[in-house]
Amino acid sequence: MVRAPTIADAVTSHSSFAVEATAGDARVGQLSFDGTELTTPNLFPVINFYAGGREQSLYGGGIHRTMKEFMTGRGHLDADECREYFDAAMVSVSSLTDYGIPRDTYETYLETPIKERDEFTEFDGLLFVDSGGFKFLQDGELDGSDFEVEIDQAAVFDIQQQLGGDVLVNLDHPIAPDDSYQTRVEKAKKTAQNVAEFLRLSADYKSARYLTVHGYNYSMFDTFLDELTSVLGPHLVRSCFDGIALGSLVPKKDNKGDLITAVSDCKEALADYGFEDLPFHVLGISSSSIPLLIALGVDSFDSSSYIHAAINGKYHTSLTETVPLDDEPFEDCQCQVCSHPELQSWMRGETEYKKNELGAVSMHNLIIQKDAIERIRTRIREDGADGLTEYIESTVGRKRSMRQFAHRIVNESLGGYF
Amino acid sequence: MKKSPQVNEVNEFLETASDFEDPLEVIRESLSNSYDADASEVSFEIRSQPNGSDIIIEDDGTGMDRTTLETFFDLGNSQKTDSIGYKGHGTKIFYKSDRIVVETVRDGTALRATMDKPWEKLNDRVLPEYEVTEETTDLDRGTRIHIQGFKSGQGFDPTSLTYNKVHHYLKWKTIAGSTAHYFDAEDHEMEIHVELDDEIDDTQPELRTTNRLEFPSEQLRPSAGRFPAERMCKIYPPQDLTIDYEGGTTTAQVVGMVGGKAARNELPTFGKHSAQFGVWLAKDFIKVERVNEAISHDNEFLHFFFIANCQELELSANRGKIRNKSSAVYQALVSELDHFMSKVAEDPWFKDYLEQRRIAELDRKAESQLSSVEDRRERVRQRESFEPTNQAEVLLALERSNTTASEPVRAEDFQMGSDINAMIRKDGEVWSSSLHPTLMDHFEAEKPLQSVEKIVCWDLGDRDQLQEIERDGYQGGEVIFDFAENEIIYKNGSTSRVEIIQVADRLQQ
Numbered sequence: 001m002v003r004a005p006t007i008a009d010a011v012t013s014h015s016s017f018a019v020e021a022t023a024g025d026a027r028v029g030q031l032s033f034d035g036t037e038l039t040t041p042n043l044f045p046v047i048n049f050y051a052g053g054r055e056q057s058l059y060g061g062g063i064h065r066t067m068k069e070f071m072t073g074r075g076h077l078d079a080d081e082c083r084e085y086f087d088a089a090m091v092s093v094s095s096l097t098d099y100g101i102p103r104d105t106y107e108t109y110l111e112t113p114i115k116e117r118d119e120f121t122e123f124d125g126l127l128f129v130d131s132g133g134f135k136f137l138q139d140g141e142l143d144g145s146d147f148e149v150e151i152d153q154a155a156v157f158d159i160q161q162q163l164g165g166d167v168l169v170n171l172d173h174p175i176a177p178d179d180s181y182q183t184r185v186e187k188a189k190k191t192a193q194n195v196a197e198f199l200r201l202s203a204d205y206k207s208a209r210y211l212t213v214h215g216y217n218y219s220m221f222d223t224f225l226d227e228l229t230s231v232l233g234p235h236l237v238r239s240c241f242d243g244i245a246l247g248s249l250v251p252k253k254d255n256k257g258d259l260i261t262a263v264s265d266c267k268e269a270l271a272d273y274g275f276e277d278l279p280f281h282v283l284g285i286s287s288s289s290i291p292l293l294i295a296l297g298v299d300s301f302d303s304s305s306y307i308h309a310a311i312n313g314k315y316h317t318s319l320t321e322t323v324p325l326d327d328e329p330f331e332d333c334q335c336q337v338c339s340h341p342e343l344q345s346w347m348r349g350e351t352e353y354k355k356n357e358l359g360a361v362s363m364h365n366l367i368i369q370k371d372a373i374e375r376i377r378t379r380i381r382e383d384g385a386d387g388l389t390e391y392i393e394s395t396v397g398r399k400r401s402m403r404q405f406a407h408r409i410v411n412e413s414l415g416g417y418f
Numbered sequence: 419m420k421k422s423p424q425v426n427e428v429n430e431f432l433e434t435a436s437d438f439e440d441p442l443e444v445i446r447e448s449l450s451n452s453y454d455a456d457a458s459e460v461s462f463e464i465r466s467q468p469n470g471s472d473i474i475i476e477d478d479g480t481g482m483d484r485t486t487l488e489t490f491f492d493l494g495n496s497q498k499t500d501s502i503g504y505k506g507h508g509t510k511i512f513y514k515s516d517r518i519v520v521e522t523v524r525d526g527t528a529l530r531a532t533m534d535k536p537w538e539k540l541n542d543r544v545l546p547e548y549e550v551t552e553e554t555t556d557l558d559r560g561t562r563i564h565i566q567g568f569k570s571g572q573g574f575d576p577t578s579l580t581y582n583k584v585h586h587y588l589k590w591k592t593i594a595g596s597t598a599h600y601f602d603a604e605d606h607e608m609e610i611h612v613e614l615d616d617e618i619d620d621t622q623p624e625l626r627t628t629n630r631l632e633f634p635s636e637q638l639r640p641s642a643g644r645f646p647a648e649r650m651c652k653i654y655p656p657q658d659l660t661i662d663y664e665g666g667t668t669t670a671q672v673v674g675m676v677g678g679k680a681a682r683n684e685l686p687t688f689g690k691h692s693a694q695f696g697v698w699l700a701k702d703f704i705k706v707e708r709v710n711e712a713i714s715h716d717n718e719f720l721h722f723f724f725i726a727n728c729q730e731l732e733l734s735a736n737r738g739k740i741r742n743k744s745s746a747v748y749q750a751l752v753s754e755l756d757h758f759m760s761k762v763a764e765d766p767w768f769k770d771y772l773e774q775r776r777i778a779e780l781d782r783k784a785e786s787q788l789s790s791v792e793d794r795r796e797r798v799r800q801r802e803s804f805e806p807t808n809q810a811e812v813l814l815a816l817e818r819s820n821t822t823a824s825e826p827v828r829a830e831d832f833q834m835g836s837d838i839n840a841m842i843r844k845d846g847e848v849w850s851s852s853l854h855p856t857l858m859d860h861f862e863a864e865k866p867l868q869s870v871e872k873i874v875c876w877d878l879g880d881r882d883q884l885q886e887i888e889r890d891g892y893q894g895g896e897v898i899f900d901f902a903e904n905e906i907i908y909k910n911g912s913t914s915r916v917e918i919i920q921v922a923d924r925l926q927q
Contacts, residue, residue: 410761417761
């Protein structure tokens with residue numbers, strides 16, 4: 001007789017994380033998930049794999065469609081040329097109905113795991129499937145044009161599984177900056193119950209499990225992890241997860257001081273609960289925060305800021321700097337997009353479709369961000385803390401609005417200036 | 419036909435010498451000359467005389483030959499190229515005197531130059547002349563300059579000098595405060611002696627120092643006592659900052675300290691620290707002007723003492739000001755310094771230092787609160803009866819009065835600062851009320867009477883003052899105090915009646 005899986009069966013790791021080099025708290029590592037390898041620190045671009053369209057349009061999505069064309073070699077760039085920029089991608093369960101699809105489309109989308117589809121054979125990166133907790137906290141359901149799906153942990157897990165994620169996270173209850181203590185504790189309890197359910201459901205599923213944690217300072221993380229421990233017990237808490245994903249930070253994205261405090265306190269609390277060796281992901285934060293968060297020991301990020309910047313007419317010249325797209329600053333850039341005549345003309349607006357113009361800019365922005373992270377990895381590998389300090393000092397440290405945070409990071413995580 | 423513009427030599431000398439007013443500037447210029455002449459020792463004597471001050475400067479430098487001596491007296495004809503006095507303006511300060519005598523020895527040849535009444539002649543529009551004679555001497559090298567009757571500017575009388583003031587001046591304004599030794603292996607040490615006439619300052623026989631600015635010793639941890647951060651001090655080691663600007667690249671040599679008052683006072687400070695500390699720009703390692711805007715506004719600049727030397731700075735003739743402030747190099751220098759100082763301001767040690775100061779201040783406040791608490795306790799013990807001195811105590815008294823008075827009066831709310839600051843329940847009704855230690859307080863606070871139904875007070879206060887209000891009227895209306903009925907009648911278009919509730923009376927019932 002086949003025994004139903006229990007939480008105890010979840011104590012099996014489907015991943016490994018090897019740290020290759022460090023610089024203060026920063027680390028360069030190698031993540032392995034069932035044959036998929038990923039170098040960290042790394043950025044997972046948020047991509048809507050399913051955005052209202054059918055196979056022919058790579059399942060649609062405007063700019064997302066253009067990005068998928070680059071990813072799969074159907075655009076003007078060769079798939080191999082773009083492979084390093086799509087070595088990982090983030091998709092959220094909650095985005096499935098962003099385009100108001102009907103039930104049959106929804107069911108079609110979930111028929112085959114993303115990476116098993118012919119359209120996406122060129123994509124062999126790591127697929128991180130977020131639960132979409134933040135959106136479900138408000139809506140509580142997936143809302144299509146002619147159907148609704150009630151969302152709970154089991155429903156989310158089913159969808160994550162059907163999407164074929166390499167990394168899955170539990171359905172969480174993100175906190176907000178003005179939540180009271182009682183509200184936070186309630187949310188922590190609900191998240192903890194979901195985690196227990198998530199572990200039961202995923203016990204015999206071959207994907208990596210990331211635990212979402214929420215808080216803005218050490219005490220909040222301590223309370224959260226304490227609630228979790230009281231539901232799961234200390235042994236399971238320490239042995240069932242392949243990584244940690246810190247959430248609830250999007251409202252703090254423009255307050256770098258709070259962001260730094262949240263991330264460094266989270267790391268401290270995680271170390272106290274025995275999680276320090278696990279890869280550490282920060283949900284929804286990127287761009288200028290990336291060098292600072294890498295220095296704090298963050299291993300991965302996800303963000304759609306590369307697309308949002310393009311939509312707002314911003315063209316990245318570095319991780320921290322953008323210039324107006326209208327300035328047409330493409331000549332100085334050597335990236336694959338800017339050196340391609342056709343794509344350059346797209347970025348000038350010489351294309352029938354806005355998605356092409358903004359898609360090309362988005363791809364450029366993603367390349368800039370990913371290349372910058374690669375340079376940071378090289379600095380860490382080759383020059384350790386001095387190299388990373390120099391990088392931070394010469395980038396975010398030179399922005400007047402950011403420099404006090406850059407100094408704080410150098411002082412707190414990289415050994416200081418004096 | 420081409421024509422050359424003419425220079426009025428006398429006016430030029432007058433103008434240049436007039437830029438200098440302070441006898442201490444004589445010391446500054448001479449110190450730089452002695453340093454440039456490779457002196458290991460230089461001494462100054464300043465004596466106050468009825469017709470100006472007498473200043474004698476003596477060093478063991480390389481001395482002057484005839485050509486050098488000429489440039490000493492010439493204007494704008496310095497032979498120096500990369501040293502401090504390259505403009506040839508500095509020594510013209512000596513012209514503001516009755517007589518200049520220079521005795522100098524170079525390679526066994528002694529020269530003596532004398533110039534009589536230079537200042538008087540310049541003012542008579544005559545270019546003063548000097549006479550040079552050659553003598554033999556046993557001395558190998560050195561220079562002695564005697565300036566007689568130096569004319570100080572107004573407010574720079576030598577009698578106002580003290581050793582403390584001179585010492586401060588030396589370290590803040592001259593090469594005696596040089597930071598070159600932190601950067602330049604070639605820098606040579608020079609001993610400096612200053613002797614003031616006993617009539618000027620007799621507190622010590624002389625002042626001895628060197629040409630090197632030395633910071634107080636480091637003390638990274640707080641001391642014991644009420645002012646634990648006062649002696650805390652951290653030295654920020656010498657650093658070369660690269661300054662990239664439109665048109666080139668240069669460097670600034672920065673060294674400095676952050677410290678508490680006691681640590682700063684180990685330097686020869688004079689007067690307010692706010693005028694002395696902060697971030698100094700220097701040329702030739704001599705401080706010129708401060709750029710305290712390089713320190714973030716959150717940080718009091720007086721904790722800092724940083725000197726940033728940059729040879730690209732251009733100075734006014736008297737070295738008191740930077741002339742090229744609108745240049746790209748100056749802007750870039752200030753911007754780079756601003757960045758450097760932001761790192762100092764974020765240094766965890768500096769934050770700890772500020773925290774130590776804050777905690778100590780809180781401790782002192784708590785200590786003083788404790789003593790005031792003791793005073794209060796003593797006053798409470800010694801008083802014979804309770805008497806409110808503020809509104810909250812009147813509320814307290816009102817509540818207490820309900821145990822003695824025949825009818826209860828209760829405060830249902832209290833809003834400090836409002837005209838109607840209390841809602842009072844009496845006879846089953848809620849009344850808009852004004853509550854004060856005395857009835858008079860209501861009038862002194864110029865509160866209205868129309869909207870008030872009750873005035874709750876400990877007692878009436880000064881009856882004579884109330885009577886004056888009755889005589890003069892209040893806010894355009896007529897006031898009648900009927901103390902027998904505990905009532906105020908106020909007539910201003912309409913007539914309103916305000917009940918007076920005296921809490922002291924209720925407690926005595």
